[in-house]
Amino acid sequence: MARVVMKFGGSSVENAESIKRVAKRVLQSQQSGNEVVVVISAMGDTTDELMDLALQVSPIPAPRELDMLLTTGERQSAALLAMALSDLGGTAKSYTGSQAGVITTGKHGDARILDITPGRIEDALGDGAIVIVAGFQGVSRSTKDVTTLGRGASDTTAVALAASLNADYCEIYTDVDGIFTADPRICSSARHVPEISYDEMLEMAACGAKILHLRCVEYARREGVPVHVRSSFTDRPGTWVRDPETTTEGTPMALEQALISGVAHDRGEAKITIVGVPDKIGEAARVFDAIAERDINIDMIVQNVSRVSTSRTDISFTLPKSDSRLAMEVLNGLKESVGFEELLYDDQIGKVSVVGVGMKTHPGVTARFFRALAEADVNLGMISTSEIRISVVVDADSVDRAVQAAHAEFGLDGESEATVYAGTGR
Amino acid sequence: MARVVMKFGGSSVENAESIKRVAKRVLQSQQSGNEVVVVISAMGDTTDELMDLALQVSPIPAPRELDMLLTTGERQSAALLAMALSDLGGTAKSYTGSQAGVITTGKHGDARILDITPGRIEDALGDGAIVIVAGFQGVSRSTKDVTTLGRGASDTTAVALAASLNADYCEIYTDVDGIFTADPRICSSARHVPEISYDEMLEMAACGAKILHLRCVEYARREGVPVHVRSSFTDRPGTWVRDPETTTEGTPMALEQALISGVAHDRGEAKITIVGVPDKIGEAARVFDAIAERDINIDMIVQNVSRVSTSRTDISFTLPKSDSRLAMEVLNGLKESVGFEELLYDDQIGKVSVVGVGMKTHPGVTARFFRALAEADVNLGMISTSEIRISVVVDADSVDRAVQAAHAEFGLDGESEATVYAGTGR
Numbered sequence: 001m002a003r004v005v006m007k008f009g010g011s012s013v014e015n016a017e018s019i020k021r022v023a024k025r026v027l028q029s030q031q032s033g034n035e036v037v038v039v040i041s042a043m044g045d046t047t048d049e050l051m052d053l054a055l056q057v058s059p060i061p062a063p064r065e066l067d068m069l070l071t072t073g074e075r076q077s078a079a080l081l082a083m084a085l086s087d088l089g090g091t092a093k094s095y096t097g098s099q100a101g102v103i104t105t106g107k108h109g110d111a112r113i114l115d116i117t118p119g120r121i122e123d124a125l126g127d128g129a130i131v132i133v134a135g136f137q138g139v140s141r142s143t144k145d146v147t148t149l150g151r152g153a154s155d156t157t158a159v160a161l162a163a164s165l166n167a168d169y170c171e172i173y174t175d176v177d178g179i180f181t182a183d184p185r186i187c188s189s190a191r192h193v194p195e196i197s198y199d200e201m202l203e204m205a206a207c208g209a210k211i212l213h214l215r216c217v218e219y220a221r222r223e224g225v226p227v228h229v230r231s232s233f234t235d236r237p238g239t240w241v242r243d244p245e246t247t248t249e250g251t252p253m254a255l256e257q258a259l260i261s262g263v264a265h266d267r268g269e270a271k272i273t274i275v276g277v278p279d280k281i282g283e284a285a286r287v288f289d290a291i292a293e294r295d296i297n298i299d300m301i302v303q304n305v306s307r308v309s310t311s312r313t314d315i316s317f318t319l320p321k322s323d324s325r326l327a328m329e330v331l332n333g334l335k336e337s338v339g340f341e342e343l344l345y346d347d348q349i350g351k352v353s354v355v356g357v358g359m360k361t362h363p364g365v366t367a368r369f370f371r372a373l374a375e376a377d378v379n380l381g382m383i384s385t386s387e388i389r390i391s392v393v394v395d396a397d398s399v400d401r402a403v404q405a406a407h408a409e410f411g412l413d414g415e416s417e418a419t420v421y422a423g424t425g426r
Numbered sequence: 427m428a429r430v431v432m433k434f435g436g437s438s439v440e441n442a443e444s445i446k447r448v449a450k451r452v453l454q455s456q457q458s459g460n461e462v463v464v465v466i467s468a469m470g471d472t473t474d475e476l477m478d479l480a481l482q483v484s485p486i487p488a489p490r491e492l493d494m495l496l497t498t499g500e501r502q503s504a505a506l507l508a509m510a511l512s513d514l515g516g517t518a519k520s521y522t523g524s525q526a527g528v529i530t531t532g533k534h535g536d537a538r539i540l541d542i543t544p545g546r547i548e549d550a551l552g553d554g555a556i557v558i559v560a561g562f563q564g565v566s567r568s569t570k571d572v573t574t575l576g577r578g579a580s581d582t583t584a585v586a587l588a589a590s591l592n593a594d595y596c597e598i599y600t601d602v603d604g605i606f607t608a609d610p611r612i613c614s615s616a617r618h619v620p621e622i623s624y625d626e627m628l629e630m631a632a633c634g635a636k637i638l639h640l641r642c643v644e645y646a647r648r649e650g651v652p653v654h655v656r657s658s659f660t661d662r663p664g665t666w667v668r669d670p671e672t673t674t675e676g677t678p679m680a681l682e683q684a685l686i687s688g689v690a691h692d693r694g695e696a697k698i699t700i701v702g703v704p705d706k707i708g709e710a711a712r713v714f715d716a717i718a719e720r721d722i723n724i725d726m727i728v729q730n731v732s733r734v735s736t737s738r739t740d741i742s743f744t745l746p747k748s749d750s751r752l753a754m755e756v757l758n759g760l761k762e763s764v765g766f767e768e769l770l771y772d773d774q775i776g777k778v779s780v781v782g783v784g785m786k787t788h789p790g791v792t793a794r795f796f797r798a799l800a801e802a803d804v805n806l807g808m809i810s811t812s813e814i815r816i817s818v819v820v821d822a823d824s825v826d827r828a829v830q831a832a833h834a835e836f837g838l839d840g841e842s843e844a845t846v847y848a849g850t851g852r
Contacts, residue, residue, distance in 0.1 A: 016482035019483055050502070053442065053506065054505075054506065056442035057506045057509050057510045057513070058510055058512065058513035059513070060513075061509045062509050062513075064519065065505040065508040065512070065519075065520055066505070068501060068505035069505035069506060069509075072502050075494060075498050079491040079494035079495035080491075082488060082491040083480060083484040083487045083491045083492070083495075086484065086488040086491070087485070087486075092491075093491075094491055094494050120570070144546070
């Protein structure tokens with residue numbers, strides 16, 4: 001008997017029919033011998049509709065009350081799924097995040113899970129019930145108010161519950177079959193990835209792969225929760241996200257790692273360049289402090305070598321397009337005090353990244369990547385690397401060519417499925 | 427400074443605009459120096475829509491889950507009202523029934539309030555906030571599950587909160603100006619009633635006056651909470667429901683009570699007659715036990731004198747039309763074992779009642795009422811009386827005539843407002 005957490009997103013519970021379909025799938029899992037906990041998102045567009053209603057009442061809705069309002073969406077779908085399960089003869093109980101013991105920080109709209117006290121869930125599982133938990137929400141430890149974890153954070157709820165319940169694994173149901181070596185819409189030769197490590201998945205998520213929430217992967221890695229990302233519309237196996245050691249139930253595998261496990265891209269960023277910053281200690285810090293104060297997340301930062309003639313330097317950084325307007329305002333406000341020359345803004349860019357734990361032990365990956373891009377006539381803007389990732393910023397209209405070139409260069413094209421942790425070398 | 431509980435029903439919060447209107451009214455009350463607690467119903471048709479959704483998922487929705495689902499409606503309107511208040515510069519916090527400390531029995535769909543532990547509300551009031559509580563809901567003392575108090579029970583939530591918070595009074599906002607001496611749609615001479623006792627209001631509610639929930643009036647009487655029923659669309663005074671002693675802030679009034687304070691009618695009942703019940707001890711009890719087991723509420727019961735020739739009797743009773751189908755099924759199932767002859771069913775009836783504490787000390791009211799009905803050519807079916815009420819069942823098409831005749835007979839017609847507790851006799 002396994003203990004499983006199954007998470008279904010809004011697209012899996014759009015209407016009464018799809019809720020009934022999910023109920024059948026959940027009941028099957030229990031009937032095959034599993035203890036089942038379900039984490040569920042709000043139905044289809046419910047959250048957007050509630051947000052519209054809030055904005056009709058108040059242009060800047062009070063954060064505490066917005067959380068109170070938005071959390072009702074998941075409570076509704078959780079209750080409806082429990083009804084559908086009862087109707088099929090199952091025993092099911094729905095719980096709000098608060099009832100399920102999801103204890104969070106007090107930051108409304110973007111709370112962090114501090115602890116989970118799943119006493120009621122354990123009791124219900126002990127009684128043989130299927131437990132359904134409203135995702136995306138918790139209760140503040142200090143104020144006892146209802147909180148939300150930020151959009152899309154039901155994945156995180158699921159993994160956190162799986163960890164605190166010592167579940168064997170967590171299934172994230174979505175509308176695709178899992179992770180691919182590249183976006184199949186760009187790269188027709190992209191292959192399905194049956195397994196990927198936490199570190200690689202984390203880099204993929206950070207580099208624009210939308211399939212799993214970044215925080216969810218971080219949580220899964222920290223707690224060692226195996227995550228199975230799969231389609232709610234088929235029975236095909238999806239992608240397992242877990243440490244390679246656990247591949248064959250604890251027996252360590254001697255394996256030759258593929259150099260690159262996937263190519264990710266992201267068209268959601270813009271680039272800001274601050275031209276002519278006086279090259280004094282602390283100037284860059286002042287700029288980025290001001291940005292951070294407004295809760296704007298910076299991705300890549302590049303600072304050029306100072307021009308000797310002027311003792312001035314240029315600083316470029318990328319950030320989500322949605323934050324760029326605010327960032328430009330903040331920076332313009334600093335122009336006098338910092339004394340830089342001008343601001344340049346460019347949102348016709350894309351970021352292309354290759355990710356793979358194999359590059360740790362294989363030098364020369366960067367060179368191969370850059371050569372392949374050059375041969376595809378792709379001009380590189382900014383460059384940023386981690387131990388298992390290389391990212392470049394390119395012109396927006398070069399993104400597709402860059403993805404295709406990298407995918408071919410690292411041997412990801414082919415007829416068979418990608419086998420990131422294949423037992424034999426290649 | 428007064429402490430006030432204000433309750434707004436679904437028709438007062440149909441959309442964003444009406445929520446903003448309610449917010450202004452609530453803020454005015456606080457700005458005039460009151461401590462304000464608001465109890466709110468779900469927006470417009472939300473509860474019906476959620477019920478439809480539940481029925482799409484399951485023909486007989488699990489009661490625990492139905493409560494989980496339906497309670498989200500009030501949580502949404504509570505959060506939206508809090509946002510609207512914040513937007514006007516007020517400080518407001520919304521609470522679920524559970525957060526507000528509304529402790530109930532565990533009967534889903536029809537729970538009773540056992541206790542209120544308003545610690546969080548008191549704290550928020552102490553901080554100067556306007557407190558908004560989602561009506562119609564609480565939390566089960568035994569299971570900690572979310573419960574509902576039955577449709578329309580937000581009135582009861584409001585009065586119960588007023589009692590536990592030692593509020594000075596409870597305002598119930600609705601779409602009419604309060605209580606009238608009869609339904610103005612039937613009786614054009616019906617007058618507004620500025621004040622009415624708990625006992626009279628209780629009889630009026632039980633006799634079909636829809637304006638206040640029966641359980642709410644019972645609660646208000648038991649706890650001595652003055653209730654002000656008034657329109658959310660005007661500033662006119664409504665009807666005060668309270669003990670006459672409290673009329674002028676504690677100074678007892680020597681008053682001459684009107685004989686009758688109002689005429690109520692109810693077209694929502696049907697009559698069932700069980701013909702030829704063997705006149706043995708316990709037969710009637712068996713019949714009504716079986717009815718009660720199915721949670722069917724009986725109103726009036728009349729048993730005729732036994733026919734000497736056959737030792738059989740007829741039993742008639744009235745009940746809500748909505749329950750009559752089930753009741754007929756239950757009774758048909760008893761035909762063999764009880765051995766009655768046949769069942770008669772009639773839903774073309776109406777109940778007309780006169781209510782007034784004055785009749786306690788004035789004999790002859792019954793005679794006057796019956797004579798007035800006879801003169802209006804109204805035929806009496808069943809009759810039932812209490813200390814301050816006389817009810818008769820009449821043909822459905824006689825209801826209007828009966829109401830008009832009674833209204834005229836007891837001097838309720840007139841140009842001025844009815845003054846039930848007038849200082850001078852008449």
